[in-house]
Amino acid sequence: MDDVVKIQVADGTAYVKNLLYVDKKSNYYLILANHTTQVGKLFWKTLGLSSGNIRLSKEEQIADALKSSKGNVNPFAVANDTNNLVKNIIIDEELTKFQRLALHPIENTTTIEISLDDLQNKFLKAINRQCKVIQLTDSAAKQELEQEKDQQNLQTLAITVKKSDFSEWYQQVIRKAELIEYYDVSGCYILRPWAYFIWEQIQRLLDDLIRTEDVENTYFPMFLSAKHLNTEKDHVEGFKAEVAWVTKYGQSDLNEPLAIRPTSETIMYPAFAKWVQSHRDLPLKVNQWTNIVRWEFKFPTPFIRTREFLWQEGHTAHSTREEAVKQVYTILDFYEQVYGELLAVPVIKGIKTESEKFAGGDFTTTVETIIPQNGRGLQGATSHHLGQNFSKMFEINFEDDKRQKAFAWQTSWGFTTRSIGAMIMFHGDDNGLVLPPRIAKYQIIIIPIIHKDLDEKQLNERCEQIRQILIKQKLRVHFDNRDNYSPGWKFNKWEQKGVPIRLEIGPGEFKNNEVRVVQRFDNKKYQIKIEELNQLNQILDNIHYAMLEKARNELNQRIKQADDWKEFMTQLNQRNTILTKWCQREECEQQVKKQSGIESKEKDSEIGGQIQLTGSAKTLCMPLKQDEIKEGEKCFHCGQQAKRYVLWGRSY
Numbered sequence: 001m002d003d004v005v006k007i008q009v010a011d012g013t014a015y016v017k018n019l020l021y022v023d024k025k026s027n028y029y030l031i032l033a034n035h036t037t038q039v040g041k042l043f044w045k046t047l048g049l050s051s052g053n054i055r056l057s058k059e060e061q062i063a064d065a066l067k068s069s070k071g072n073v074n075p076f077a078v079a080n081d082t083n084n085l086v087k088n089i090i091i092d093e094e095l096t097k098f099q100r101l102a103l104h105p106i107e108n109t110t111t112i113e114i115s116l117d118d119l120q121n122k123f124l125k126a127i128n129r130q131c132k133v134i135q136l137t138d139s140a141a142k143q144e145l146e147q148e149k150d151q152q153n154l155q156t157l158a159i160t161v162k163k164s165d166f167s168e169w170y171q172q173v174i175r176k177a178e179l180i181e182y183y184d185v186s187g188c189y190i191l192r193p194w195a196y197f198i199w200e201q202i203q204r205l206l207d208d209l210i211r212t213e214d215v216e217n218t219y220f221p222m223f224l225s226a227k228h229l230n231t232e233k234d235h236v237e238g239f240k241a242e243v244a245w246v247t248k249y250g251q252s253d254l255n256e257p258l259a260i261r262p263t264s265e266t267i268m269y270p271a272f273a274k275w276v277q278s279h280r281d282l283p284l285k286v287n288q289w290t291n292i293v294r295w296e297f298k299f300p301t302p303f304i305r306t307r308e309f310l311w312q313e314g315h316t317a318h319s320t321r322e323e324a325v326k327q328v329y330t331i332l333d334f335y336e337q338v339y340g341e342l343l344a345v346p347v348i349k350g351i352k353t354e355s356e357k358f359a360g361g362d363f364t365t366t367v368e369t370i371i372p373q374n375g376r377g378l379q380g381a382t383s384h385h386l387g388q389n390f391s392k393m394f395e396i397n398f399e400d401d402k403r404q405k406a407f408a409w410q411t412s413w414g415f416t417t418r419s420i421g422a423m424i425m426f427h428g429d430d431n432g433l434v435l436p437p438r439i440a441k442y443q444i445i446i447i448p449i450i451h452k453d454l455d456e457k458q459l460n461e462r463c464e465q466i467r468q469i470l471i472k473q474k475l476r477v478h479f480d481n482r483d484n485y486s487p488g489w490k491f492n493k494w495e496q497k498g499v500p501i502r503l504e505i506g507p508g509e510f511k512n513n514e515v516r517v518v519q520r521f522d523n524k525k526y527q528i529k530i531e532e533l534n535q536l537n538q539i540l541d542n543i544h545y546a547m548l549e550k551a552r553n554e555l556n557q558r559i560k561q562a563d564d565w566k567e568f569m570t571q572l573n574q575r576n577t578i579l580t581k582w583c584q585r586e587e588c589e590q591q592v593k594k595q596s597g598i599e600s601k602e603k604d605s606e607i608g609g610q611i612q613l614t615g616s617a618k619t620l621c622m623p624l625k626q627d628e629i630k631e632g633e634k635c636f637h638c639g640q641q642a643k644r645y646v647l648w649g650r651s652y
């Protein structure tokens with residue numbers, strides 16, 4: 001979930017994760033897997049073992065078997081296993097596809113490379129050991145079995161864990177709230193109507209906002225050729241590995257492979273060059289709402305990190321720098337507004353440091369948020385000032401009013417479905433999703449409470465009457481009149497789905513011309529008269545702002561200040577982000593990143609068989625709103641003259 005491990009190995013080199021497992025009889029199993037392999041559970045069967053009896057070994061056990069420690073698990077340490085405790089050395093079949101394996105022999109700060117052949121036939125042979133090459137990813141058929149089980153679990157209604165068990169909680173909420181259905185392409189998910197509605201609300205507001213800036217919607221093709229992609233080599237370089245390609249049609253190879261857009265700079269800007277001739281053609285402002293594909297290898301999380309996602313990308317060209325800069329910040333304000341006014345998620349507006357900015361631009365502004373449960377920073381959206389970098393490359397130039405040739409000043413900005421993930425994480429609770437009213441497909445659910453003293457037909461008519469009243473007030477309301485589910489079941493279901501207000505109508509309410517109101521986010525319950533139903537609009541608005549305020553308090557709790565390294569690490573290890581004075585030097589930033597990883601108490605964890613190195617802190621942003629730094633005030637880390645406050649944290 002973090003980009004602490006920047007895997008920088010040459011093509012043909014696999015970055016290997018080493019996992020030491022132990023069974024109940026103290027037999028050890030060393031697994032060497034490609035870092036991208038999601039180690040499943042079912043391959044143990046191939047070895048005649050049951051995954052239920054096998055655990056990742058603990059510090060003492062690693063010491064026992066390999067005379068080694070966490071972070072130092074590797075095949076070379078098997079030489080220390082004089083008692084033959086390591087029963088099997090298992091090699092991920094994936095690794096056979098690479099020429100070299102990159103391993104950490106001593107600390108996970110040093111790396112050596114070795115070929116699989118040398119490892120097998122020289123080293124392991126020398127110490128008289130053998131290994132087995134096995135496919136570690138569970139096969140599709142078996143995965144299906146797991147999914148079926150999953151489906152059955154879903155039938156048991158309640159969420160089985162508390163929000164404090166955050167990662168499992170998130171997985172359950174998104175399914176039980178019917179936001180997401182799983183799909184058999186890793187990193188891709190189905191957005192169900194409950195989720196897609198939220199995206200439509202975001203589109204509606206954001207589209208209205210950017211229209212006030214005269215931005216026009218367009219649609220550019222999703223394919224680009226290698227030639228396109230290479231026009232702008234520098235910015236593509238760091239991302240190349242994530243580009244997905246189409247190489248075939250039917251049974252035949254395409255003459256020229258086509259990339260699927262990972263972003264559209266190189267698709268749009270050649271057209272911009274044609275459209276911009278004179279200063280009268282500026283500003284040029286276009287936007288598109290599309291899907292994007294980036295074949296990432298970090299562990300996927302629905303909404304938060306997916307291989308395909310939805311976004312809008314806006315691109316503008318201006319005749320002056322000043323105008324472009326203004327555009328960047330106007331858009332940033334819009335993004336803040338969408339988060340706050342729609343998703344009830346508080347954000348911090350800021351500027352990215354040089355090493356975190358979009359490399360193709362001059363500076364990157366961002367809206368950052370912090371997930372209260374784990375204190376991790378989450379980049380909410382970015383708005384870039386591109387300067388003249390792209391316009392020079394793509395020759396987007398014009399004749400200014402003095403008939404001089406000049407390059408356009410550009411901006412680009414994007415907002416994605418990741419925002420929905422942030423909303424879920426902020427507002428969900430032990431009982432499931434909690435939707436801020438402005439994005440809820442149903443803001444109000446009407447549930448009749450059938451009772452022997454009450455005529456069912458009359459009760460239903462009353463509910464329908466109430467529904468009509470609310471529809472006239474432009475509220476999104478649903479009457480759940482299914483008679484094959486009990487009221488209790490319906491309460492639970494709509495609670496899990498996060499509907500902001502439940503109206504119950506039972507015998508008491510029927511008789512008194514009332515409804516019982518139950519608020520999802522704070523569980524407040526009260527009666528209101530039918531004639532007072534026009535208050536509901538205001539009530540929903542109040543709920544929105546109460547949710548935003550609660551969220552803002554939670555976010556603020558996760559920001560601490562530190563004046564020295566010790567305080568900094570203390571706060572980081574308590575899962576906070578830290579605002580510090582900083583010299584703004586890249587070298588200092590890299591040192592903090594590295595050192596905080598080493599001293600971190602948040603050690604490697606295993607999620608879905610995938611090891612995550614999650615400890616180190618990076619810069620999230622330099623907040624726009626900050627106190628001035630005076631002469632003589634020092635950087636918290638290196639002690640040089642501080643220039644700005646910067647916010648540090650672990651991040652998604």
Ligand code: 86X
Pocket residue numbers: 235236239240241242243262263264265294312313314358382384412413414
């Ligand atoms: C950076 C920059 C920018 C327009 C935005 O952040 C907002 C909307 N674009 C996107 N970026 C890449 O340029 C990129 C390029 C390639 Cl080739 C890739 F595979 C992945 C990328 N990811 C991000």
